[in-house]
Amino acid sequence: MKRALKWAVLVILVLFIVAQAYRPDLSGPPVDESKSMRATANLSPEVGAIFDRACNDCHSSKTDWPWYSQIAPVSWWLKSHVDEGRGHLSFSEWGTYPQRKASVKLKEICEQVEAGEMPLKSYLLMHSAAKLSDADRKAICEWTEQERKRTAAAAVEVEPSTPGAESPGTRGSDD
Helix, strand or coil, X not given: CHHXXXXXXXXXXXXXXXXXXXXXXXXXXXXXXXXXXXXXXXCCHHHHHHHHHHCXXXXXXXXXXXXXXXXXXXXXXXXXXXXXXXXHCCHHHXXXXXXXXXXXXXXXXXXHHHCCCCCCHHXXXXXHHHCCCHHHHHHHHHHHHHHHHHHHHHHHHCCCCCCCCCCCXXXXXXX
């Protein structure tokens, strides 16, 4: 029994060492600041600070990888989580979202922070500063609602008119 346990530990140790040779690429996609949320949304300093503290590691291309992200298999798991987070919502690509998609994402941000779904509990285990207070959640939800209204109004303002269409005030006038 002791001999089998020693072999099992040795095999696990060898597998762990071999796994270190297979590291994911942790360099993020290139960041074009002109497409970021900071550049394209009216992000308040308060909400920007909350996002920096609690959201950016998984929802931007500016992930601050912790030391343990260099150790397989943890590195594989973290890389997968960050890729999934960026796939759902990327503050670095915010400016590329069509108005309708951005509006849906803003609504989802509020819903998920209110429900305590974000930040993920697994993230909070190692990043206690990312825990959102009631005031943080309120600030985020107030901002998302203001931003949804702002982007909806901006979309109406820039909606192109149809060429050749008459405006309501000129229809049928012969002036």
